[in-house]
Amino acid sequence: xxxxxxxxxxxxxxxxxxxxxxxxxxxxxxxxxxxxxxxxxxxxxxxxxxxxxxxxxxxxxxxxxxxxxxxxxxxxxxxxxxxxxxxxxxxxxxxxxxxxxxxxxxxxxxxxxxxxxxxxxxxxxxxxxxxxxxxxxxxxxxxxxxxxxxxxxxxxxxxxxxxxxxxxxxxxxxxxxxxxxxxxxxxxxxxxxxxxxxxxxxxxxxxxxxxxxxxxxxxxxxxxxxxxxxxxxxxxxxxxxxxxxxxxxxxxxxxxxxxxxxxxxxxxxxxxxxxxxxxxxxxxxxxxxxxxxxxxxxxxxxxxxxxxxxxxxxxxxxxxxxxxxxxxxxxxxxxxxxxxxxxxxxxxxxxxxxxxxxxxxxxxxxxxxxxxxxxxxxxxxxxxxxxxxxxxxxxxxxxxxxxxxx
Amino acid sequence: xxxxxxxxxxxxxxxxxxxxxxxxxxxxxxxxxxxxxxxxxxxxxxxxxxxxxxxxxxxxxxxxxxxxxxxxxxxxxxxxxxxxxxxxxxxxxxxxxxxxxxxxxxxxxxxxxxxxxxxxxxxxxxxxxxxxxxxxxxxxxxxxxxxxxxxxxxxxxxxxxxxxxxxxxxxxxxxxxxxxxxxxxxxxxxxxxxxxxxxxxxxxxxxxxxxxxxxxxxxxxxxxxxxxxxxxxxxxxxxxxxxxxxxxxxxxxxxxxxxxxxxxxxxxxxxxxxxxxxxxxxxxxxxxxxxxxxxxxxxxxxxxxxxxxxxxxxxxxxxxxxxxxxxxxxxxxxxxxxxxxxxxxxxxxxxxxxxxxxxxxxxxxxxxxxxxxxxxxxxxxxxxxxxxxxxxxxxxxxxxxxxxxx
Numbered sequence: 176x177x178x179x180x181x182x183x184x185x186x187x188x189x190x191x192x193x194x195x196x197x198x199x200x201x202x203x204x205x206x207x208x209x210x211x212x213x214x215x216x217x218x219x220x221x222x223x224x225x226x227x228x229x230x231x232x233x234x235x236x237x238x239x240x241x242x243x244x245x246x247x248x249x250x251x252x253x254x255x256x257x258x259x260x261x262x263x264x265x266x267x268x269x270x271x272x273x274x275x276x277x278x279x280x281x282x283x284x285x286x287x288x289x290x291x292x293x294x295x296x297x298x299x300x301x302x303x304x305x306x307x308x309x310x311x312x313x314x315x316x317x318x319x320x321x322x323x324x325x326x327x328x329x330x331x332x333x334x335x336x337x338x339x340x341x342x343x344x345x346x347x348x349x350x351x352x353x354x355x356x357x358x359x360x361x362x363x364x365x366x367x368x369x370x371x372x373x374x375x376x377x378x379x380x381x382x383x384x385x386x387x388x389x390x391x392x393x394x395x396x397x398x399x400x401x402x403x404x405x406x407x408x409x410x411x412x413x414x415x416x417x418x419x420x421x422x423x424x425x426x427x428x429x430x431x432x433x434x435x436x437x438x439x440x441x442x443x444x445x446x447x448x449x450x451x452x453x454x455x456x457x458x459x460x461x462x463x464x465x466x467x468x469x470x471x472x473x474x475x476x477x478x479x480x481x482x483x484x485x486x487x488x489x490x491x492x493x494x495x496x497x498x499x500x501x502x503x504x505x506x507x508x509x510x511x512x513x514x515x516x517x518x519x520x521x522x523x524x525x526x527x528x529x530x531x532x533x534x535x536x537x538x539x540x541x542x543x544x545x546x547x548x549x550x551x552x553x554x555x556x557x558x559x560x561x562x563x564x565x566x567x568x569x570x571x572x573x574x575x576x577x578x579x580x581x
Numbered sequence: 582x583x584x585x586x587x588x589x590x591x592x593x594x595x596x597x598x599x600x601x602x603x604x605x606x607x608x609x610x611x612x613x614x615x616x617x618x619x620x621x622x623x624x625x626x627x628x629x630x631x632x633x634x635x636x637x638x639x640x641x642x643x644x645x646x647x648x649x650x651x652x653x654x655x656x657x658x659x660x661x662x663x664x665x666x667x668x669x670x671x672x673x674x675x676x677x678x679x680x681x682x683x684x685x686x687x688x689x690x691x692x693x694x695x696x697x698x699x700x701x702x703x704x705x706x707x708x709x710x711x712x713x714x715x716x717x718x719x720x721x722x723x724x725x726x727x728x729x730x731x732x733x734x735x736x737x738x739x740x741x742x743x744x745x746x747x748x749x750x751x752x753x754x755x756x757x758x759x760x761x762x763x764x765x766x767x768x769x770x771x772x773x774x775x776x777x778x779x780x781x782x783x784x785x786x787x788x789x790x791x792x793x794x795x796x797x798x799x800x801x802x803x804x805x806x807x808x809x810x811x812x813x814x815x816x817x818x819x820x821x822x823x824x825x826x827x828x829x830x831x832x833x834x835x836x837x838x839x840x841x842x843x844x845x846x847x848x849x850x851x852x853x854x855x856x857x858x859x860x861x862x863x864x865x866x867x868x869x870x871x872x873x874x875x876x877x878x879x880x881x882x883x884x885x886x887x888x889x890x891x892x893x894x895x896x897x898x899x900x901x902x903x904x905x906x907x908x909x910x911x912x913x914x915x916x917x918x919x920x921x922x923x924x925x926x927x928x929x930x931x932x933x934x935x936x937x938x939x940x941x942x943x944x945x946x947x948x949x950x951x952x953x954x955x956x957x958x959x960x961x962x963x964x965x966x967x968x969x970x971x972x973x974x975x976x977x978x979x980x981x982x983x984x985x986x987x
Contacts, residue, residue: 226912228918229905229906229908259905259906260902260918262934262935294902295902296901296905358889359889359906400888402888402906405906405909481808483806486978486979486982487983490983492983496665499702499811500701500811502635504634510634512666568979576888576896577895577975
């Protein structure tokens, strides 16, 4: 069902990063569901995490560990179980499984970050995971990015990953990222799970800045269903294998590397929407002429999350009355309908609050029949702008989520 | 599909109120789709209207006319066309059709309030409506409440109405109300369309106070799909036919009549949810121990509008992890998960943030299999409380909204 999305070609290895997978039968047997990513010494890691108050145990542990140090040596990821709402026992499970990785790699337990995705409210199968970790570590390989992307999938239908190679003053830098997630997606500060690595030599502050800025323009601009996961995590590792001089945020090389990181994040975030549960349309929403970016995003999310807009798009019905409704309900104080304009791609629906005389339903329907199109809104209030990505709402969405656990 | 809802038995006439319907073929021919409600002299009317910035033309006209006077003589209601996002032409249509009612009744045009419901963005068939109005006026009858309730339906599957009779110091008072609406339902200040009348002799201030208070506890506590219509309107007419002394908000009789009005509004609001598009479950959400009512409602709406919670309820799956997620994403600052409790009816799922040891999936599934149940949340922060009503999210919801215009 994914919209114009296929599994990535060969993802580029990143110097200083090795990946290994194993089967721990976390939800059920028969697939790889455990991933270890190991980093060479000198690597620096930054992360952003869910704003959900019920942050999962691994998110709590990641926050605690990244507060103490950016010198991280490994990520441990499991699919099939979110380790969320699992109380103190869940924290113990996250500590024990990441300690098993530390022991296999010979680093401190605090240098391992755990990540989980899957069903909420069930304890991890701690023993099966610790038993599987040594074989994942034994399999560590710098060329295993594609198999890693497949290992972290849950209800994803397509593995998600992308690479960029850019030239800096200190040499060629590679950025590779993988992500998973198709539902419970309206990330605030991070998405379900995103893992990005680069061999650039960035200062800890630059790693953090590059990640936050990229996430803000990518994962924080998508919504599938308005629901924010308890496990959203996005982490960036810079292994410092290219060059000899640390790159900080003011440097020219920073701009080059940060742009590549941003491109990777945008492609991954869009992949999550393209593979959104039941998606048949990939929809860009551009809100312009707003008084502030916050206001533009508010209107964009009101449109993107309206079940009535999303079902109309599924039907290929340019029911722009529902777009009008969504703009109107967004809660923008003092919004003047007589200044609002709406376009579907380049077809004008509403101009200064009035239906456009040249508009006919067939013109709108022709746009909405496309698998990808843009809803453009002008608020007539200022110069601020925001862009979001979302998908439609289909029978399949209900089917997937009504049958998820059965 | 409606959950435990059938069309009302004989609704009680209200002294001073007569109703007449006609066929104006507004969307298509073959059904009554136009309603006139006429009031005797001395009646007082109050109204509450949508907070959507794109308020429909009839809503704009109602606001303007009620600002000038509470002495209203008629309501004109049409189904099949919302007269929203129709620009200046739409305002002209609303003025012309309500003027036709005024002319047939012999009152001033400003004493007629227009209401429209249906598709957004299309002009009203003004000529067919003005042609049909005289036959609706000729049919005026105090016993026509049931046929009126059927006339204002759009995608409603069941007509909605209810009556109460209470005894006051000045005599027996009747309250009868009708409503319509099954989608685009998360009213703010009023719902799609609600019409309530009483023969009590209330001061204009008392009419207004009784309506606002009742709506706040009824129509403002329901959500089907989180979408707020451009046409939400709820009006109350008090015809002053019972007694000789005006009843104001401090009087004992006010409390009696206001309670009956509230009961009518709650039953109508619940009927809208029971008939919610594609609904198979009627769900009450109670959020208690909150720091404020606003915070309790915020959490309640986050649960009620979560597509993941709603699809799990449709599946009869007590997937309480999704309830946890929804509470966590509600944005309550400083929420402590370790103090949160969740029950399904009387089955404890989560206690002080930990899964309850006695909980088994079968116990939750048994509750969620019921057509009506309550999700109870304790936030452990204070003494405030809120109660909302919502429905589940089914294949049928998508079908109804993807095929609405075709």
